[in-house]
Amino acid sequence: MTKLKKAIDxxxxxxxxxxxxxxxxxxxxxxxxxTPSSLFSDILRRWMMYAILxxxxxxxxxxxxxxxxxxxxxxxxxxxxxxxSMEVAYVKGWFFHFGxxxxxxxxxLALLIGIVLAAFVGAAYGLLLNRVKGxxxxxxxxxxxxxxxxxxxxxxxxxxxxxxxxxxxxxxxxNTASLQESFGGLLSNPDVYSQSRSIAIPAGLNEAGSVTVxxxxxxxxxxxxxxxxxxxxxxxxxxxxxxxxLIIWLFLRSKKGLAMSAAGENELFAVSNxxxxxSMRILGTAVSTVLGAxxxxxxxxxxxxxxxxxxxxxMGFAAVASILIGGASxxxxxxxxxxxxxxxFQGILTVALPVVNAVINVSALPEIIxxxxxxxxxxxxxxxxxxxxx
Amino acid sequence: xxxxxxLSMNNxxxxxxxxxxxxxxxxxxxxxxxxxxxxxxxxxxSTLMNILFGMPVIHQTGGYEGQVQLAGEDxxxxxPHDAMNYGIGMVHQEFMLIPAFTVTQNIKLGRxxxxxxxxxxxxxxxxxxxxxxxxxxxAKDSRKALDSIGMMNIEEYAKVAGxxxxxxxxxxxxxxxxxxxxxxxxxxxxxxxxxxSEADRxxxxxxxxxxxxxxxxxxxxxxxxxxxxxxxxxxxxxxxxVARKEVAETSYVxxxxxxxxxxxxxxxxxxxxxxxxxxxxxxxxxxEYYCVNMPGERVLDMNVKIRDGEIFGxxxxxxxxxxxxxxxIQGLFETEGNVYVHGELLDLEKRGEALRNxxxxxxxxxxxxxxxxxxxxxxxxxxxxxxxxxxxxxxGLLDGKKSREHSLEMIRLLDIRCTGTQQTVGSLSxxxxxxxxxARAITLNPDIxxxxxxxxxxxxxxxxxxxxxxxKMNREEGVTIVVISSELVELRSICDRIGIVSDxxxxxxxxxxxxDADFGLAxxxxxxxxxxx
Numbered sequence: 001m002t003k004l005k006k007a008i009d010x011x012x013x014x015x016x017x018x019x020x021x022x023x024x025x026x027x028x029x030x031x032x033x034x035t036p037s038s039l040f041s042d043i044l045r046r047w048m049m050y051a052i053l054x055x056x057x058x059x060x061x062x063x064x065x066x067x068x069x070x071x072x073x074x075x076x077x078x079x080x081x082x083x084x085s086m087e088v089a090y091v092k093g094w095f096f097h098f099g100x101x102x103x104x105x106x107x108x109l110a111l112l113i114g115i116v117l118a119a120f121v122g123a124a125y126g127l128l129l130n131r132v133k134g135x136x137x138x139x140x141x142x143x144x145x146x147x148x149x150x151x152x153x154x155x156x157x158x159x160x161x162x163x164x165x166x167x168x169x170x171x172x173x174x175n176t177a178s179l180q181e182s183f184g185g186l187l188s189n190p191d192v193y194s195q196s197r198s199i200a201i202p203a204g205l206n207e208a209g210s211v212t213v214x215x216x217x218x219x220x221x222x223x224x225x226x227x228x229x230x231x232x233x234x235x236x237x238x239x240x241x242x243x244x245x246l247i248i249w250l251f252l253r254s255k256k257g258l259a260m261s262a263a264g265e266n267e268l269f270a271v272s273n274x275x276x277x278x279s280m281r282i283l284g285t286a287v288s289t290v291l292g293a294x295x296x297x298x299x300x301x302x303x304x305x306x307x308x309x310x311x312x313x314x315m316g317f318a319a320v321a322s323i324l325i326g327g328a329s330x331x332x333x334x335x336x337x338x339x340x341x342x343x344x345f346q347g348i349l350t351v352a353l354p355v356v357n358a359v360i361n362v363s364a365l366p367e368i369i370x371x372x373x374x375x376x377x378x379x380x381x382x383x384x385x386x387x388x389x390x
Numbered sequence: 391x392x393x394x395x396x397l398s399m400n401n402x403x404x405x406x407x408x409x410x411x412x413x414x415x416x417x418x419x420x421x422x423x424x425x426x427x428x429x430x431x432x433x434x435x436s437t438l439m440n441i442l443f444g445m446p447v448i449h450q451t452g453g454y455e456g457q458v459q460l461a462g463e464d465x466x467x468x469x470p471h472d473a474m475n476y477g478i479g480m481v482h483q484e485f486m487l488i489p490a491f492t493v494t495q496n497i498k499l500g501r502x503x504x505x506x507x508x509x510x511x512x513x514x515x516x517x518x519x520x521x522x523x524x525x526x527x528x529a530k531d532s533r534k535a536l537d538s539i540g541m542m543n544i545e546e547y548a549k550v551a552g553x554x555x556x557x558x559x560x561x562x563x564x565x566x567x568x569x570x571x572x573x574x575x576x577x578x579x580x581x582x583x584x585x586x587s588e589a590d591r592x593x594x595x596x597x598x599x600x601x602x603x604x605x606x607x608x609x610x611x612x613x614x615x616x617x618x619x620x621x622x623x624x625x626x627x628x629x630x631x632v633a634r635k636e637v638a639e640t641s642y643v644x645x646x647x648x649x650x651x652x653x654x655x656x657x658x659x660x661x662x663x664x665x666x667x668x669x670x671x672x673x674x675x676x677x678e679y680y681c682v683n684m685p686g687e688r689v690l691d692m693n694v695k696i697r698d699g700e701i702f703g704x705x706x707x708x709x710x711x712x713x714x715x716x717x718x719i720q721g722l723f724e725t726e727g728n729v730y731v732h733g734e735l736l737d738l739e740k741r742g743e744a745l746r747n748x749x750x751x752x753x754x755x756x757x758x759x760x761x762x763x764x765x766x767x768x769x770x771x772x773x774x775x776x777x778x779x780x781x782x783x784x785x786g787l788l789d790g791k792k793s794r795e796h797s798l799e800m801i802r803l804l805d806i807r808c809t810g811t812q813q814t815v816g817s818l819s820x821x822x823x824x825x826x827x828x829a830r831a832i833t834l835n836p837d838i839x840x841x842x843x844x845x846x847x848x849x850x851x852x853x854x855x856x857x858x859x860x861x862k863m864n865r866e867e868g869v870t871i872v873v874i875s876s877e878l879v880e881l882r883s884i885c886d887r888i889g890i891v892s893d894x895x896x897x898x899x900x901x902x903x904x905x906d907a908d909f910g911l912a913x914x915x916x917x918x919x920x921x922x923x
Contacts, residue, residue, distance in 0.1 A: 253787045253788045254787055254788075255780070258769075259777055262762055262765075262773060266758075266759075266763070268722060268758055269762055271721060271741070272720050272721070272722055272753065273745065273773060273774050274721070274741045274742015274745050274777065274778060275741070331764075332764055
């Protein structure tokens with residue numbers, strides 16, 4: 001009995017309840033006849049797709065700024081990096097010159113621009129947060145909203161030539177830009193390696209105005225369709241997430257990382273050990289923002305689309321809810337909180353929709369249910385923000 | 391009993407969770423008398439007053455034993471409202487005023503006079519809470535109360551915010567006076583926050599009130615004030631009644647002696663022979679015109695030289711500034727003046743400067759400053775050495791093996807009772823937390839160790855171990871140790887010299903075997919010469 005109690009204590013009651021709910025949902029899903037392979041494939045894909053965005057919460061929390069609702073700043077940095085990179089790739093005819101490698105180049109350039117932008121924006125944002133100590137989370141929520149609104153103006157003003165990005169008529173960028181002719185699915189979609197793609201290039205490079213590109217089979221281990229069953233193992237995506245986790249883990253064990261965690265946990269303790277608390281908070285905010293940029297690029301490549309304008313508005317909330325469900329508190333968060341929390345949150349969303357659809361067949365209902373479930377989990381997570389024992 | 395006491399509290403005892411904080415204490419006050427209630431911090435003064443006021447904290451923890459009589463009749467005060475009805479009032483040390491309200495509003499708060507509302511129905515439905523307030527009358531009452539304590543120049547319509555501290559205190563007094571039928575007025579260390587002239591004014595007002603037949607209980611540490619205004623006094627020590635004296639029949643020295651008491655208990659045995667050579671030429675730490683702006687513990691213009699290799703103690707009452715000393719050097723609060731370490735000026739503007747100059751600290755606020763409660767014992771022990779001296783790092787990362795070995799050694803050395811190096815510090819007992827703090831400081835290998843309240847809230851066994859270890863570090867490794875403590879016994883048992891801090895300054899530097907009275911006088915900011923004995 002005491003062993004059971006201890007186990008519950010370690011897992012934490014919120015995680016236990018949500019975990020059981022998740023399992024119940026999966027069982028129901030299988031009972032109503034959903035295909036197990038595609039169901040589990042979806043869960044895994046969405047889990048990894050969101051995980052880096054959730055991981056972005058860890059440095060923020062550890063440095064003492066609480067949940068970084070302003071992760072939208074990182075998200076827009078990543079999006080800006082992506083569109084700039086795609087435009088460069090198009091204008092310079094990368095696919096004509098480099099073939100399949102152009103997709104990888106585009107992805108790397110997008111990451112590079114995104115990370116550099118996010119680092120600067122994040123540091124500036126950290127300076128702001130140092131001036132509003134005590135109400136970081138409220139301020140960051142509105143900073144996040146404002147960043148999205150401001151970027152709406154930027155998106156509409158950008159005069160890009162890439163047909164995937166710009167509106168077919170008029171100027172400005174599309175709401176949703178397909179990554180089919182760019183880096184979409186490189187790390188998670190087996191089709192990229194089994195089928196060739198026709199990619200538009202600027203006029204004057206060749207007669208057809210497009211090139212056909214086939215990613216090398218040698219790289220197909222990055223996205224494996226296990227035994228042709230429809231269960232996809234997005235190894236590339238998992239590796240990127242694992243790498244991010246490793247970097248953060250190492251960072252949190254470095255002198256700077258430990259100083260940052262101490263500053264977040266106990267400001268006076270940190271000051272009494274000669275640590276500059278403000279600069280540690282800026283560091284944490286910047287790292288968090290950078291992870292947000294990497295996270296949205298990984299999200300977009302998995303999803304296959306870049307979502308501009310208001311799409312990322314609530315992504316911060318989903319990330320916050322995930323890590324809270326994972327057992328983090330607004331004072332302490334760990335990588336295991338990220339892994340567990342993202343699985344539970346995204347898992348439930350992935351499974352609940354088809355289940356609801358199968359049970360009640362009304363056309364608009366799934367969207368409504370999705371909103372209810374998402375916000376319900378966020379609310380629950382915030383009330384239980386104390387976290388389990390680590 | 392020959393004299394008729396207005397208030398008499400007899401045989402009062404109180405227990406907090408099995409801890410007896412008051413033992414058969416008596417307090418008697420006559421009408422029209424100023425009675426000083428004296429004792430060190432923790433002597434039981436506040437608890438006694440809480441009983442008098444029927445504070446919830448008393449009744450939630452099982453009430454008290456003993457008997458309270460007002461004008462010869464047994465009374466039972468179960469909540470602060472009762473106390474008010476009996477005519478007992480209090481002037482708090484921290485003002486209970488609302489800054490954004492006017493003087494009148496503050497004086498009348500909760501006791502407003504009103505007349506039934508114009509709309510009779512409202513009165514019937516909501517009761518008198520929605521009465522129309524009669525500000526004119528209330529202002530008149532306030533004026534009267536202010537005038538009666540000679541505060542003609544405080545305007546009753548002025549806002550409290552921005553008033554000088556002294557005025558705020560007088561507004562508090564006016565509020566108590568305004569309560570009808572006030573019989574007993576308690577002043578809780580009223581002069582602690584006042585300037586000298588304000589304090590004189592206050593004492594005058596106390597005399598004035600007493601002359602009108604109000605009994606005044608005056609809680610204070612300041613001997614000179616007691617001798618100046620009080621008629622009689624009661625001294626408490628460690629929750630026990632020590633004596634009731636008429637001021638006219640006693641002296642500074644006697645009162646001081648009563649407050650300190652004879653505690654011969656030696657906490658640490660000095661078994662080894664002392665081979666240290668202390669010299670006034672070798673100064674480890676010097677404070678010169680040193681000020682620290684720590685709220686509640688200000689250090690004002692302190693000058694002291696601590697010799698290399700000695701154990702120096704800072705004692706004194708709470709709020710006098712001893713706690714500010716190390717917090718300033720540690721960089722937690724703004725400082726002025728000069729601090730020299732081995733003759734070299736320390737740049738206190740720079741973060742972590744003291745640590746880099748081999749000064750280590752054990753904070754008085756274990757949980758607030760001294761520890762990362764959610765982190766492991768290991769992380770806590772290593773943290774400072776890692777950050778300041780880059781120890782326990784391998785390739786920029788924490789060296790797990792080395793740090794575990796070191797923490798295990800510390801756990802053994804200081805006998806930290808835990809389940810392992812990974813246990814979170816928050817789940818340890820107070821004594822073991824204190825040992826972790828000490829371990830962190832020792833890990834820095836300091837030249838100078840500043841330890842504040844080393845034994846606060848820890849059991850006797852841990853206390854002995856901690857003090858013994860400090861002495862050992864001093865004797866065997868030649869570490870200069872500065873102990874800041876409220877417990878005189880502790881200071882007297884391990885220190886070579888003890889500086890008593892009063893009003894942010896060193897009142898006197900005494901040898902541990904100096905007479906008790908000298909310590910008592912120093913705590914009131916006096917020297918034996920000052921009182922002419």
